[in-house]
Amino acid sequence: MxxxxxxxxxxxxxxxxxxxxxxxxxxxxxxxxxxxxxxxxxxxxxxxxxxxxxxxxxxxxxxxxxxxxxxxxxxxxxxxxxxxxxxxxxxxxxxxxLPPAASLLLFLLLFLVFGTTFRTRVPYYPSQSTLPAAIVELLPDETDIRFLDVGSGFGGLLFDLSNTRPNWQLAGIEISWLPWLFSNLKQRFLRHDNLEFAFGRYESLDFSKFNVVFSYLSPVVMTEIWSKVQNEMVPGTIFLSYEFMVPGVSPAAEILTAENAPMLYVWKI
Incomplete structure (x- = not known):
């Protein structure tokens, strides 16, 4: 894919x-x-x-x-x-x-993970372990699931979904170098054939290639990503957002994945 x-x-x-x-x-x-x-x-x-x-x-x-x-x-x-x-x-x-070399290394590691936050306004949010099971329960176990994780981070969600649903086509896009590199190398090492990771901004993707788009980004960009969802996703597809709602747009469903966990919001296009 x-x-x-x-x-x-x-x-x-x-x-x-x-x-x-x-x-x-x-x-x-x-x-x-x-x-x-x-x-x-x-x-x-x-x-x-x-x-x-x-x-x-x-x-x-x-x-x-x-x-x-x-x-x-x-x-x-x-x-x-x-x-x-x-x-x-x-x-x-x-x-x-700290020694100068250690300080430089620490700075580079932090920059590779969080450096894009200044440009994208989206900090690194790791999702909870209960999220994959909630998504699997929500979606039918069909072969034609084409799932995109917008801001896939270190790939934890997609690897869990790949293990549970090897017949799904899974993709992630990440703008931070270190998380993308880690998830890409892990995918190659573990040979998850139904999973791939792209480096870059989600604006560069065509959402019409996917029938499920998931995001765990930031309240600041929800209006922007919703506009892209409306412009590109075809009727009958699904947009998921973890924790953050689209301002002024009521979801079709709200799923509590675990006690004290963020809500998973569901919109049917």
């Missing part, structure tokens, strides 16, 4: 609009502004108290202030986690003093 396609849609939004809407720039501004306020706090504290403000107090001030500013700028919740722990991580890195 060839999942490659030249059906790419480029965004034509003005550069200024892209910069304003960029979560990276908003997160950077929140951290930078918090740092400036932290300096003012340190200077004012020294003049008022007659002694330096304790270092851990400054770190706490930086973390809390950056989270507050980022919240005002309406970034996603996972950016708030980054904002809070970034100052702590910087201090720990300076304190531990």
């Amino acid at each position: 060839d999942i490659a396609s030249n059906n790419r849609r480029e965004s034509h939004a003005p550069l200024g609009t892209k910069l304003i809407n960029s979560p990276v720039l908003r997160a950077f501004f929140a951290q930078f502004a918090a740092f400036a306020l932290c300096l003012l706090f340190a200077i004012a504290g020294k003049h008022l108290l007659g002694k330096a403000v304790p270092f851990f107090v400054l770190i706490a001030f930086q973390s809390i202030t950056s989270v507050g500013l980022a919240s005002l700028l309406r970034v996603d919740w996972w950016w708030l986690v980054i904002e809070f722990f970034f100052p702590v991580a910087v201090v720990l890195a300076l304190y531990v003093q």
Whole structure:
């Protein structure tokens, strides 16, 4: 099954609009502004108290202030986690003093897994182990299941489905280098003939080749992927989304895969 396609849609939004809407720039501004306020706090504290403000107090001030500013700028919740722990991580890195080679290796590994988050606005979300069984129960055991996992990560879902339903045609697409490379090598080593992985953006695929499209992405992109689903998937096919709903579009079904697990939403096209 060839999942490659030249059906790419480029965004034509003005550069200024892209910069304003960029979560990276908003997160950077929140951290930078918090740092400036932290300096003012340190200077004012020294003049008022007659002694330096304790270092851990400054770190706490930086973390809390950056989270507050980022919240005002309406970034996603996972950016708030980054904002809070970034100052702590910087201090720990300076304190531990890792060898330059180790620091570079750690940076490269993190970049290969999470680097595309800045561009795609989709963080890495691993799904729970109960998800494959729920999908198998939902879909009929037919030979004509052509299943696409949008943002397949390390391929856990697809490998589980491949083991359970070897007659299904399964495909995944992933934009992060390390997860894609791992899943691709694992597929070749285990020789799952009904499974393949592509590297790239889901916008480059033609969804009409699949009768089931699954995504576990981010609330930020659900409107975009739903537009592509409507434009390309044929009537009678199924779109699945784990945890995140399409804004303003009621699903045909909501499946709780396990207690305290995210909901699996089902739309019939």
